Amino acid sequence: MIDSGKGDKEREKLPRTEEQFEAMRIATRDKIHSSAIKLFAKKGFAATSVKDIAEGAGISIGLMYRHYKKKEDLFYELVTYATKGLERLVERFQSEESPVELIQQFTLEILNDLDKDDEYAQFHMLMNQSLTMENQSLQLQNLNKISEELIQQTTRLIEKGQKLGQFREGSPSELALFYFASIQGMTMFKLLKNEQFVTPNIKIVTAFLMKD
Amino acid sequence: MIDSGKGDKEREKLPRTEEQFEAMRIATRDKIHSSAIKLFAKKGFAATSVKDIAEGAGISIGLMYRHYKKKEDLFYELVTYATKGLERLVERFQSEESPVELIQQFTLEILNDLDKDDEYAQFHMLMNQSLTMENQSLQLQNLNKISEELIQQTTRLIEKGQKLGQFREGSPSELALFYFASIQGMTMFKLLKNEQFVTPNIKIVTAFLMKD
DNA sequence: TTAATTAATGAACATTTATTCATTATAAAA
DNA sequence: TTTTATAATGAATAAATGTTCATTAATTAA
Numbered sequence: 001m002i003d004s005g006k007g008d009k010e011r012e013k014l015p016r017t018e019e020q021f022e023a024m025r026i027a028t029r030d031k032i033h034s035s036a037i038k039l040f041a042k043k044g045f046a047a048t049s050v051k052d053i054a055e056g057a058g059i060s061i062g063l064m065y066r067h068y069k070k071k072e073d074l075f076y077e078l079v080t081y082a083t084k085g086l087e088r089l090v091e092r093f094q095s096e097e098s099p100v101e102l103i104q105q106f107t108l109e110i111l112n113d114l115d116k117d118d119e120y121a122q123f124h125m126l127m128n129q130s131l132t133m134e135n136q137s138l139q140l141q142n143l144n145k146i147s148e149e150l151i152q153q154t155t156r157l158i159e160k161g162q163k164l165g166q167f168r169e170g171s172p173s174e175l176a177l178f179y180f181a182s183i184q185g186m187t188m189f190k191l192l193k194n195e196q197f198v199t200p201n202i203k204i205v206t207a208f209l210m211k212d
Numbered sequence: 213m214i215d216s217g218k219g220d221k222e223r224e225k226l227p228r229t230e231e232q233f234e235a236m237r238i239a240t241r242d243k244i245h246s247s248a249i250k251l252f253a254k255k256g257f258a259a260t261s262v263k264d265i266a267e268g269a270g271i272s273i274g275l276m277y278r279h280y281k282k283k284e285d286l287f288y289e290l291v292t293y294a295t296k297g298l299e300r301l302v303e304r305f306q307s308e309e310s311p312v313e314l315i316q317q318f319t320l321e322i323l324n325d326l327d328k329d330d331e332y333a334q335f336h337m338l339m340n341q342s343l344t345m346e347n348q349s350l351q352l353q354n355l356n357k358i359s360e361e362l363i364q365q366t367t368r369l370i371e372k373g374q375k376l377g378q379f380r381e382g383s384p385s386e387l388a389l390f391y392f393a394s395i396q397g398m399t400m401f402k403l404l405k406n407e408q409f410v411t412p413n414i415k416i417v418t419a420f421l422m423k424d
Numbered sequence: 425t426t427a428a429t430t431a432a433t434g435a436a437c438a439t440t441t442a443t444t445c446a447t448t449a450t451a452a453a454a
Numbered sequence: 455t456t457t458t459a460t461a462a463t464g465a466a467t468a469a470a471t472g473t474t475c476a477t478t479a480a481t482t483a484a
Contacts (some may be wrong), residue, residue, distance in 0.1 A: 185392070
């Protein structure tokens with residue numbers, strides 16, 4: 001971060017180049033991230049210990065603290081990533097494309113991700129875990145705001161789809177809520193059962209919305 | 213519990229009758245239960261402190277410990293209640309009634325409960341929280357077993373309904389999983405949003421299963 | 425080899441939270 | 455009013471977990 005433009009002359013005493021150090025740091029940060037998201041998503045913030053995170057990452061506790069001053073900071077960084085993902089989705093849902101197309105596309109992506117690996121499921125559960133924390137840090141407030149925006153956008157999208165005759169009738173906000181609730185539920189099942197989880201066919205998931 | 217049939221002669225020294233003491237104990241147990249389930253369901257086992265439970269119940273920490281030797285014991289007692297509820301449901305789903313009727317009835321009950329109060333939602337989330345704990349106490353093993361039985365029974369019920377031409381086609385196990393996933397999701401939303409949560413119409417919830 | 429610099433370690437320390445227990449409150453009977 | 459049995463309290467203690475920091479490891483240039 002700090003003046004990476006410093007001239008070559010001045011780093012003659014470094015045992016490694018700055019690039020090498022940077023690569024090392026990124027590598028351990030990655031290890032921390034993937035260990036932490038796994039644990040936070042599955043067990044929640046309070047139930048995961050820094051010892052577990054460090055063990056999962058294959059590093060020492062001390063090294064963890066060189067990268068994050070507090071367990072909370074690590075958590076919030078992951079929350080921030082997740083929030084960015086949500087923001088992209090909100091934007092996507094604001095596009096002028098056909099509502100059916102947008103919903104189908106997104107649903108398909110999720111089902112694929114759930115099927116393939118659990119990265120999506122982990123981020124989704126992380127957000128959930130976050131929303132149940134009463135602690136009102138800026139990061140959590142922001143996540144809250146964005147997730148409400150997403151529901152609003154989806155409601156509007158459904159309304160639009162209904163006017164175009166693409167979607168079934170019914171209260172748009174109830175439909176939007178049910179849509180995310182079902183995704184939420186599948187996500188939990190995936191994390192809970194993992195191998196045993198069979199990703200449902202997209203027809204099942206969108207039947208409540210789509211006309212036959 | 214212990215020899216409540218003891219003769220009236222022998223309790224002449226009691227400041228209150230045994231019935232009175234019993235009533236007091238039941239009253240505080242009730243207070244503990246409703247405080248604890250609320251907190252455990254919302255925040256999970258690790259994130260709820262005994263201090264919070266005691267405060268929520270309006271009693272001292274010491275009194276809590278007179279009723280439960282460990283925080284875990286209280287949790288397991290609640291898990292046991294929840295498990296009994298599941299067992300009743302498994303039995304119900306084994307009956308010879310029409311699959312459509314059974315599913316409709318049960319779904320309606322849940323939606324009503326979600327609408328009315330959060331008792332159901334709380335027990336549901338408690339089970340969920342339990343299933344993510346790696347600790348394998350007898351109570352948790354049992355809950356696991358019963359919840360798998362429930363999914364199996366539901367799968368069979370759907371199969372039966374399909375043969376009777378009552379349900380849409382599609383993999384019965386995928387359909388069963390999706391059913392519980394969507395209920396799960398709604399439950400979480402209810403606990404998360406509470407007042408803001410609008411219970412969906414039953415048609416929305418069962419559309420994926422029912423022929424038009 | 426030695427010096428230099430930063431990554432990495434884990435035992436020591438701090439803080440939080442679960443649990444215990446000596447003490448007090450209550451209410452009925454003597 | 456005193457006695458008595460049990461409910462109820464909360465400060466003291468124990469255990470668990472988060473955080474720090476003095477120390478070591480690794481690597482390259484001199």
